[in-house]
Amino acid sequence: xxxxxxxxxxxxxxxxxxxxxxxxxxxxxxxxxxxxxxxxxxxxxxxxxxxxxxxxxxxxxxxxxxxxxxxxxxxxxxxxxxxxxxxxxxxxxxxxxxxxxxxxxxxxxxxxxxxxxxxxxxxxxxxxxxxxxxxxxxxxxxxxxxxxxxxxxxxxxxxxxxxxxxxxxxxxxxxxxxxxxxxxxxxxxxxxxxxxxxxxxxxxxxxxxxxxxxxxxxxxxxxxxxxxxxxxxxxxxxxxxxxxxxxxxxxxxxxxxxxxxxxxxxxxxxxxxxxxxxxxxxxxxxxxxxxxxxxxxxxxxxxxxxxxxxxxxxxxxxxxxxxxxxxxxxxxxxxxxxxxxxxxxxxxxxxxxxxxxxxxxxxxxxxxxxxxxxxxxxxxxxxxxxxxxxxxxxxxxxxxxxxxxxxxxxxxxxxxxxxxxxxxxxxxxxxxxxxxxxxxxxxxxxxxxxxxxxxxxxxxxxx
Numbered sequence: 062x063x064x065x066x067x068x069x070x071x072x073x074x075x076x077x078x079x080x081x082x083x084x085x086x087x088x089x090x091x092x093x094x095x096x097x098x099x100x101x102x103x104x105x106x107x108x109x110x111x112x113x114x115x116x117x118x119x120x121x122x123x124x125x126x127x128x129x130x131x132x133x134x135x136x137x138x139x140x141x142x143x144x145x146x147x148x149x150x151x152x153x154x155x156x157x158x159x160x161x162x163x164x165x166x167x168x169x170x171x172x173x174x175x176x177x178x179x180x181x182x183x184x185x186x187x188x189x190x191x192x193x194x195x196x197x198x199x200x201x202x203x204x205x206x207x208x209x210x211x212x213x214x215x216x217x218x219x220x221x222x223x224x225x226x227x228x229x230x231x232x233x234x235x236x237x238x239x240x241x242x243x244x245x246x247x248x249x250x251x252x253x254x255x256x257x258x259x260x261x262x263x264x265x266x267x268x269x270x271x272x273x274x275x276x277x278x279x280x281x282x283x284x285x286x287x288x289x290x291x292x293x294x295x296x297x298x299x300x301x302x303x304x305x306x307x308x309x310x311x312x313x314x315x316x317x318x319x320x321x322x323x324x325x326x327x328x329x330x331x332x333x334x335x336x337x338x339x340x341x342x343x344x345x346x347x348x349x350x351x352x353x354x355x356x357x358x359x360x361x362x363x364x365x366x367x368x369x370x371x372x373x374x375x376x377x378x379x380x381x382x383x384x385x386x387x388x389x390x391x392x393x394x395x396x397x398x399x400x401x402x403x404x405x406x407x408x409x410x411x412x413x414x415x416x417x418x419x420x421x422x423x424x425x426x427x428x429x430x431x432x433x434x435x436x437x438x439x440x441x442x443x444x445x446x447x448x449x450x451x452x453x454x455x456x457x458x459x460x461x462x463x464x465x466x467x468x469x470x471x472x473x474x475x476x477x478x479x480x481x482x483x484x485x486x487x488x489x490x491x492x493x494x495x496x497x498x499x500x501x502x503x504x505x506x507x508x509x510x511x512x513x514x515x516x517x518x519x520x521x522x523x524x
Contacts, residue, residue: 064111064484065482065483066112066115066483067480069114069116069448069480070117070119070426071189071429071445072088073088073119073191074161074164075122076135076164077161078135078164084277085122085274086164087125088448090476091168093448093498094167094171095171096501097480098171102177106180112181113182113184114185115185115225117187117189117445118189118236121191121194121195122161122191123157123191123192123193124191124270125269125270127157128145128146128147128148129145143275147262147267149194149259149260149262150258151200151258154197154200155197155199155200159203172184172207173207176214178213183216183219185225188221188222189236194260205218222249223248229420230420230424230491231420231423232423233414235425235427239406240289240290242263242314243263243288244263245261264311265289268311281473282450285449287400288428291399293311294395294399295392295462298459298462299463308339309340312339363395397456404430410425411423411436412436415436421439421490422493423436423440424442424444424445426444430446430451430453431444431477432446443481443494443495445480445481445495449476478500
């Protein structure tokens with residue numbers, strides 16, 4: 062069976078125009094994206110092989126694109142207030158999608174060129190927690206129009222609400238299995254029960270537009286740390302007062318999350334009590350100021366914070382947590398535990414999906430960490446990582462974290478353009494590999510060619 066599937070996730074295209082001052086734009090690989098699709102098209106033509114491109118969630122960053130009135134032009138240097146990012150109704154979501162399309166013309170031109178009927182080249186888009194707005198038909202129509210997936214090419218673009226399970230592969234974004242802050246009670250129909258014209262936004266999404274957008278304008282590196290709870294533990298080591306602001310907001314977002322997502326009796330008996338205890342301390346500004354001055358008294362505070370954050374943490378199995386008996390930057394291991402729990406849980410979910418769905422290949426994203434793992438029974442789990450800035454800091458010491466905090470430019474050039482490639486053997490059985498795309502280096506004219514152009518230019522001016 063001569064067919065190819067390419068799976069990419071977590072591109073996070075925003076409104077573009079990063080070079081003009083948009084500090085919330087994380088995707089800067091439009092040229093590389095076009096080159097990847099060019100190579101796939103050439104291979105498809107040469108082998109007469111169909112290719113399916115699967116975007117496995119968070120292709121688009123709706124939480125960092127303002128829903129502007131139709132008559133207003135996007136200003137890349139403006140720090141829009143949170144209310145511009147909050148709307149998720151159909152019309153606002155379409156305006157956000159249009160800004161993304163305008164901000165990345167090369168990306169969408171490449172998709173338009175990629176689509177083909179013979180050999181068939183199609184695109185399948187699965188939504189994630191940052192682009193749940195793809196649920197709206199108006200948003201899908203804006204995308205169809207942008208890449209010409211209309212008329213006879215309409216079957217070449219498919220939208221999927223949560224996952225695909227076919228041809229012995231299973232692909233899903235993965236947010237529904239990790240921290241509660243990024244889960245929906247019904248991801249297939251993600252409407253807000255209080256206002257069905259809006260989409261439900263869990264605490265993690267609200268945290269992004271209420272706080273994180275402001276943070277990223279100042280500290281762009283923070284977007285490379287997942288999950289949110291790990292980031293907060295790292296911040297407690299690096300910038301205590303800054304971490305307190307984030308922690309206070311995150312815990313205040315808890316009540317609606319509890320009522321919408323968790324068994325009420327358990328929540329009220331344990332987590333709500335823990336949350337209220339730490340919120341009361343966070344609201345005591347004098348006590349927080351004293352802790353900032355005297356790190357020796359922070360151990361109790363850290364342990365209370367750990368209990369309050371349990372609701373937000375990644376569920377784990379049988380893993381003892383760090384108990385804080387000392388002070389200072391010993392909170393770093395707690396952040397590393399959060400990241401390790403995230404990796405382990407998604408691997409367990411992948412094994413379960415392989416067994417439940419009869420899949421030989423399971424692909425997910427969400428955690429921004431590319432990895433390939435063998436599954437029981439001979440299958441493979443691949444996490445496709447991200448094309449935005451990302452770096453494995455899970456084993457980094459305190460000095461390295463300080464260096465990142467103070468000199469992010471030393472780290473943020475890191476880009477791993479990873480993706481999963483799935484192929485089928487003669488019997489139709491799939492196999493998959495995690496690959497990293499390397500763009501061609503830019504062509505630089507030779508010294509002699511540059512001198513020749515200079516001489517010819519002078520001669521032309523003299524004539």
